[in-house]
Amino acid sequence: MRDFIIRRLLLLIPIIIGVSFVTFILFRFIPGDAAVFVCQLQCTPETLRDIREDLNLNDPFYEQYGRWLFGLPTGDMGTSFHTDLEVTTELERKYPVTLELLVLSLLISLLLGIPGGILSAIRPGSIVDFVVRLISVFWLSIPSFYLAILIITFGAAWFGWSPANFATGDVVTFKDVLRGQSLMTNLETFFWPSVVLSVGIAAVIMRLTRSSMLEVMRNDYIRTAYSKGLRERAVVWRHALKNAMIPVITIVGLQIGGLIGGSILVESVFALNGVGFYLLSSIVLRDLEVVQSMVLIFALTYVLINLIVDVSYAWLDPRIRYG
């Protein structure tokens, strides 16, 4: 297992190089120019040339890319063309926001999806099964962006609620809670955005858990367990669930990409000012070093969460060995 983890961590190096290089190359092909945003509406070819020179955009692409890449080991991810702020400084502020949003969303989707799927599977065809399936279809079909707007609009109209960060633009993250800020404010800020982000994935988890559980529940060893006189709860939790979870966990790993993509929209509606919103605005501003660094951070997050998923296979099924 240790060798497996080390190998996977070493794989991060080609991933970093691959992802950043592809982002760098693709960014050169899309229309638009960072220099235009620096000089804005009335800029002339001469200004553009000067600004490009100032931002080193006229350097050969391998020099630009190399400069950024070799800065990484020292923690230097470059500087925003637009704000002159160091990317790492911004990342320190914004990554905790996105990370908390992703982790909470994942937790909520698991908490909603797995019990829902189990309930549905152990009583197939019942009213509970019908309701769970109906809910999952509803959750799958509602766009997260729309749900976010509904929550904000009706949350305010019916319950007088709106995200605490709307007042100041300042987001209280879990990191701030550890430094003494209010946990309630933190949860108030993150709970609904996380719910919005999680329902789509919860629905997928719910449906997959149901089908996987149904499959497992038909196995002989489950029948044997019942015939030994074990109670349903023991059969489900001790014998069926672990085996049913392997495909579910695989899907959870793959859904992280969807969560990351969804976080960009949700951060925008809930004004969360995390990495997602930062990436979006930097793409619009053609802020290359920021975009490259943020894409890299998302890629690393995706890979690391999937590493945890892979490691969890061994816990779920001891027969699985990583050689």
Next chain:
Amino acid sequence: MIVGCGGGSENGNDQPAPSRPVPSPPVPGGRITQGRPLTVLGIDPHIDLTGLDIDTLLYPYLYGWAPGREARIMNNAAADIEEPDDQSLEYIITLKPGVTNSPWENNRVGGAGEEITSEDLKASFIRRGTSISAPDKRFPRKIGKDGNAMDAAIKTPEKYVMSFTMTEPFVPAIREMANPTWAIVSKKVIEDTLGKGLSQVAHGAGPFMLEEFRGNERVVMNKNPNYFIPDRPYLDGITIVVITENSSLLTAFKQGQHDVAGAILTKEDYDEFITDDQYRVFTAPSLFYPCVHMKVIREPFDQIKVREAINISINRDQIIEIIQNGRGEYNGPIQWAQTKWSLPQEELREFYKYDPERARTLLSDAGYPNGFSSTMKLPKITGVSFIADIATLLKAQWAEVGINIELEEVELGTFIGSVLLAGNFDMTFFPNLPYDEPDRPLSFYHSLGVTGAGNWTNYTNPALDDLINKQSQQFDETERQKTILEAQRLILNEHGPQLTITGDYAYSARWHYVHFPFNLGEDPSETVNPNGCDTWREQTA
């Protein structure tokens, strides 16, 4: 929205006044929070256009401006403005002593706490006038065509006196100098903040000083302790919170998280707020004016008949009905809200009469009996949906006469760089900025454009150039008005290169406890102080 500025009568022009009494006198202290839908790209007053409302809080200006009266208000750094000759070629500007920069801790930038002098004013004029990316150069080019010429033309005979003589008369000069882009910045600050300059920082002598600037999150400003007007500003600070989703922004205001609404309000919102005396709501004609721009050197837009067909197949009444909730007027080349300079509504409504039959005939006469296809590019701006809404309606209207337009929404950065500046479009659609003086909207039709480098549409018309030049030198208002109307009629008959659509109304709202010296659509009084100074809030126990 600009704190402390606005227009329209309280709670609208046609609505009853609120029952809640307005307390007096103003109470100093407290902060206000204001929402904002658009990211602030930068706050360099001489360059950035997206942060001009913030610049007016951070920097001093020569004087204020009352657009309705078209008169200056001597409420800022200038003690006196002399125009010795009857053509207003020469200006002698005397600054007030004691206009002092705010304190700042950045040792690399000089000038903290120092007094603004004529040298600072001169440096600001040259920077604003010659900065390659400055938004308009018609006025500074009359002082000097480049930095050296401006440097030679602007004199500073005394510590507080600056003078210059223009090469030819320019009537809008007096309005230009009160424009938010003509901020006075200390010479030391200009010299010490080279490169990206003042885009993300501010070192000024305005009523407020910058505490934090994060253009896509928030802008925090605190009262300037060195401000030259005693006991002003009333407020201890202003926080601007950027939320790019309009419904979120509206919710933040309704929930009391923002004291001043930043959302783009509609008539529906206005109608909702007007019934609640917790709010103060205002409405006034909007000076923003959406335009279709055509590249007139390309087929088929090089034919007047085609442009006319495009023009008269626009059902402007339908746009007012659907997009503007039934409230709006027709715009000519100059927006209808610039009342005395715009063409009469009856004339515009008759000229722009929706006539799809005639449009088909014109297309047929122009050699396009089956219509034609083209692409119209429009900018995609987060938080602003009305551009795409109007464009979609236009597309549907044109399709009825056989003009098949494909809409291509382009990210703002790409739009500016690869569409507008590169001249890479057949048709494009976006709203022009809210100019309150007739010279600027007209100069878009001038062969030299607003920067002296040409216009986007490649339109040239020497007769029109002459009229535009002529009006900019006519001090007799009646004569100038005649010339401006004549120029507009000439433009109308050309059916391009800009086709103006309809003019909407602007709406603003704030909580009852926030008080501005004047409101949206109203003219500021003679005694009003610079932007933000007279804004105050009732204190809660």
